[in-house]
Amino acid sequence: MTKKYSVLDGHNDTLLRLFEKEGGHLHSFFQGSDQGHIDLPRAQAGGFAGGFFAVFVPNPRDKQATSTDSYPGSASRKGADGVIRYEIPMPKPLGYEYATRTVMSMIRLLYAMEAQSKGRVAIVRTADGLESAIADGALAAILHFEGAEAIDTDMNALHVYYAAGLRSLGIVWSRHNAFGYGVPFKYPAGPDIGPGLTDAGKRLVDECNALGIMVDLSHLNEAGFWDVAARTSAPLVATHSNAHALCASPRNLTDKQLDAIAESGGVVGLNYHVGFLRADGRSDQDTSLSEIVRHALYMADRIGVDHLALGSDFDGAKMPTDLKDVAGLPRLTAALQDAGFSDDDLLKITHRNWIRVLRETWRQN
Numbered sequence: 001m002t003k004k005y006s007v008l009d010g011h012n013d014t015l016l017r018l019f020e021k022e023g024g025h026l027h028s029f030f031q032g033s034d035q036g037h038i039d040l041p042r043a044q045a046g047g048f049a050g051g052f053f054a055v056f057v058p059n060p061r062d063k064q065a066t067s068t069d070s071y072p073g074s075a076s077r078k079g080a081d082g083v084i085r086y087e088i089p090m091p092k093p094l095g096y097e098y099a100t101r102t103v104m105s106m107i108r109l110l111y112a113m114e115a116q117s118k119g120r121v122a123i124v125r126t127a128d129g130l131e132s133a134i135a136d137g138a139l140a141a142i143l144h145f146e147g148a149e150a151i152d153t154d155m156n157a158l159h160v161y162y163a164a165g166l167r168s169l170g171i172v173w174s175r176h177n178a179f180g181y182g183v184p185f186k187y188p189a190g191p192d193i194g195p196g197l198t199d200a201g202k203r204l205v206d207e208c209n210a211l212g213i214m215v216d217l218s219h220l221n222e223a224g225f226w227d228v229a230a231r232t233s234a235p236l237v238a239t240h241s242n243a244h245a246l247c248a249s250p251r252n253l254t255d256k257q258l259d260a261i262a263e264s265g266g267v268v269g270l271n272y273h274v275g276f277l278r279a280d281g282r283s284d285q286d287t288s289l290s291e292i293v294r295h296a297l298y299m300a301d302r303i304g305v306d307h308l309a310l311g312s313d314f315d316g317a318k319m320p321t322d323l324k325d326v327a328g329l330p331r332l333t334a335a336l337q338d339a340g341f342s343d344d345d346l347l348k349i350t351h352r353n354w355i356r357v358l359r360e361t362w363r364q365n
């Protein structure tokens with residue numbers, strides 16, 4: 001009998017999927033369906049205790065370029081050396097007003113999810129609230145922005161969103177904005193692409209520190225990463241990224257970046273997207289769970305199990321067929337156990353490391 005762990009997860013795009021594919025309706029979320037990766041029945045079946053619910057603003061002109069379908073299939077090509085390469089054109093920066101309207105509707109959707117859940121979903125704002133939601137068996141939802149396009153450079157909106165429950169912020173999704181520059185979807189390539197944070201981006205980090213909002217480094221380019229590292233008073237966190245040494249995507253972290261995260265007491269959430277796992281960078285779902293295990297072992301060996309967590313990218317990426325969706329999590333934890341991770345390691349990886357880092361980051365609360 002394999003043990004079912006409570007999994008706190010670094011990143012999902014379930015709000016985006018419900019917003020785009022379900023017209024903002026929550027029926028399928030509560031009743032369950034075979035669409036996407038997360039709904040309440042499947043979450044309960046898989047031991048999914050909750051995590052970061054991303055508010056991501058899709059591009060208004062070309063939704064394809066930012067949805068689940070954006071990852072390379074036919075767009076990739078094989079070079080004379082046999083290596084398959086791809087580069088997806090980056091969508092244009094978003095306007096503040098459009099971003100704000102979209103963010104509002106997605107936050108409202110998360111509030112509706114909590115309100116209609118009869119106590120089965122709880123938006124958490126403190127580390128104590130997070131721990132009690134998990135203890136009560138409620139799905140703990142942390143409000144996260146993937147990209148700061150809806151925040152003005154005077155930071156007024158940041159304070160309002162904090163009051164509305166925002167507790168985690170990715171300065172950029174891959175497209176650039178007023179605060180910084182992200183990494184492209186390209187293979188093979190490193191994350192050292194483009195300039196660091198703008199002055200507004202640096203002030204944004206300071207303001208997040210002062211409020212107790214976690215700054216997420218996933219999607220940020222390397223110069224921006226080091227700007228945050230030099231400035232922040234909180235542990236460094238990448239919510240959904242893997243090891244660049246094993247898969248040369250700019251979305252993954254170099255050894256130096258991994259070391260810096262560990263030295264700060266932070267954490268990396270492993271991303272299950274097949275194109276960020278496989279050594280060949282291909283977006284092929286016929287990918288074994290052992291690819292996730294390979295990244296877990298590499299990171300545990302390099303930076304220690306205290307700095308390793310999970311960050312699925314459910315509902316925003318292509319999952320290995322063996323995992324399929326959130327209900328498949330016990331198969332993943334069993335595979336990690338088979339690879340030598342102890343029960344204590346798995347408790348850390350599945351939720352304790354996240355709780356430790358969030359307790360420190362949200363310490364003002």
Ligand SMILES: [Zn+2]
Pocket residue numbers: 146219240316
């Ligand atoms: Zn992402």
